[in-house]
Amino acid sequence: xxxxxxxxxxxxxxxxxxxxxxxxxxxxxxxxxxxxxxxxxxxxxxxxxxxxxxxxxxxxxxxxxxxxxxxxxxxxxxxxxxxxxxxxxxxxxxxxxxxxxxxxxxxxxxxxxxxxxxxxxxxxxxxxxxxxxxxxxxxxxxxxxxxxxxxxxxxxxxxxxxxxxxxxxxxxxxxxxxxxxxxxxxxxxxxxxxxxxxxxxxxxxxxxxxxxxxxxxxxxxxxxxxxxxxxxxxxxxxxxxxxxxxxxxxxxxxxxxxxxxxxxxxxxxxxxxxxxxxxxxxxxxxxxxxxxxxxxxxxxxxxxxxxxxxxxxxxxxxxxx
Numbered sequence: 001x002x003x004x005x006x007x008x009x010x011x012x013x014x015x016x017x018x019x020x021x022x023x024x025x026x027x028x029x030x031x032x033x034x035x036x037x038x039x040x041x042x043x044x045x046x047x048x049x050x051x052x053x054x055x056x057x058x059x060x061x062x063x064x065x066x067x068x069x070x071x072x073x074x075x076x077x078x079x080x081x082x083x084x085x086x087x088x089x090x091x092x093x094x095x096x097x098x099x100x101x102x103x104x105x106x107x108x109x110x111x112x113x114x115x116x117x118x119x120x121x122x123x124x125x126x127x128x129x130x131x132x133x134x135x136x137x138x139x140x141x142x143x144x145x146x147x148x149x150x151x152x153x154x155x156x157x158x159x160x161x162x163x164x165x166x167x168x169x170x171x172x173x174x175x176x177x178x179x180x181x182x183x184x185x186x187x188x189x190x191x192x193x194x195x196x197x198x199x200x201x202x203x204x205x206x207x208x209x210x211x212x213x214x215x216x217x218x219x220x221x222x223x224x225x226x227x228x229x230x231x232x233x234x235x236x237x238x239x240x241x242x243x244x245x246x247x248x249x250x251x252x253x254x255x256x257x258x259x260x261x262x263x264x265x266x267x268x269x270x271x272x273x274x275x276x277x278x279x280x281x282x283x284x285x286x287x288x289x290x291x292x293x294x295x296x297x298x299x300x301x302x303x304x305x306x307x308x309x310x311x312x313x314x315x316x317x318x319x320x321x
Contacts, residue, residue, distance in 0.1 A: 011048070013055035017064040022047060025105040034201050043098035050099060053078045068112030072119045075099070079120070096120060133264050133272045138168045140258055141251065141269065155222035156237065160250045162215040163234055163242075167266055169212040171273035171290050172196060174244045174266040182220075183229040188213040206290060 009026075011019045026044055029035045035043075054062050054070075057077060079092055087095075096117070103114035133141075141164045166177045176196050184195055185208075192213075194206045220227060225239035234242040247266055255264040274287050 009044075011051060013048075013051045014062040014067075015064075018051065018062055018067060021064065021106060021109070021111060022102070024109070025102050028105060029101070036199070042094060043101065046095040046098045047102055049082070050078050050095070053081055064106075064111055068106070068114055070114050070116045072116045075116055075120045133260060133268050135272075135276055137258060137260050137264065138269060138272045138276075141168065141254060141264075153237075155219065155224060158215070158219040158222050159234060159242070160247060162212075162219040163247055164251070164266070164269060165212045165215045166208070167269035168273050169209050170194060170196075170206045171270050171277075172206065173198065173270060174247060178232065178234055178242050178244060178247075180233050181230055182227045182233040185216055185233055186213060188217055 009019045009023050011022070022044070026040055029040055029043065051062050054067070054074065057074065058066070060066075075096075079096070082092055082095065100117045103117040107113045141161075143161065163174075163177050166172050166180075167174060172194075176198055179197055180194070186192070188210050192207055192210065194208050195203055196206050197203050216233070220233070223235065225235050227233060227235070232241045236242045236246065244266070251264060251266060255261070258264075270291070274291060277287055277290075
């Protein structure tokens with residue numbers, strides 16, 4: 001049975017031909033590319049902003065035929081407008097990536113070729129990295145005893161300690177830790193590996209320490225809500241899925257008490273995991289696999305490795321003929 005055609009998005013600045021193709025493009029990205037909801041939302045917002053700009057820039061609603069005649073000067077004018085609103089280079093780069101994706105989609109669908117989008121150079125983006133937390137400080141985040149005396153229920157601070165132990169102990173993204181189901185986490189002594197679902201719905205095997213599993217087990221034993229095998233292992237105060245913002249707020253409170261800087265965030269725990277492994281002689285390729293990076297260059301940037309160290313790893317591991 002054929003799937004019904006998606007209903008067009010309503011646009012004030014463009015006609016129904018653009019709106020329909022935009023709807024189909026987003027459906028394609030969701031189903032075929034498996035982009036995250038946040039990325040889809042950002043791409044849709046960026047395209048809307050571009051169409052709004054072009055409507056005012058050209059003095060008429062945007063049609064598919066007119067959009068296919070987009071010139072490089074039009075794209076530069078849009079990017080300049082965005083930059084004048086204090087939009088950073090990373091957001092501008094994402095905007096251009098989204099517009100190029102839409103242009104490629106139109107070309108594949110036989111709706112015209114928007115060559116101007118390929119002619120524009122992507123803006124330069126400064127490399128900013130989360131600063132690693134020193135080892136002793138990172139361990140204290142995962143210490144449930146640091147929370148003794150808090151006014152919140154003990155099971156909640158046991159939960160938060162377990163989540164942060166996973167971020168630092170296994171290098172998980174916060175979304176990956178909060179996405180774990182109860183059946184995904186073995187009991188202490190019954191396993192030492194997690195099956196984690198990361199970006200792009202890709203799964204990977206990640207080792208987990210027994211003391212981290214013990215913290216998770218302590219939380220589960222104290223949790224007043226029923227935790228089903230297929231449900232999330234980490235829940236909020238009312239029993240629903242735990243939100244990332246709760247862990248972020250917990251870290252904000254703790255870092256003040258521990259005398260740590262504002263850069264001590266959940267993502268910094270993941271960064272610390274990689275940095276501390278590397279400083280103790282961890283193999284870069286292995287760290288890449290643990291973090292779930294598709295590219296070694298991403299891991300290089302993520303861990304702050306200089307090019308000389310990367311070449312050293314390459315020379316020592318690349319197979320010779």
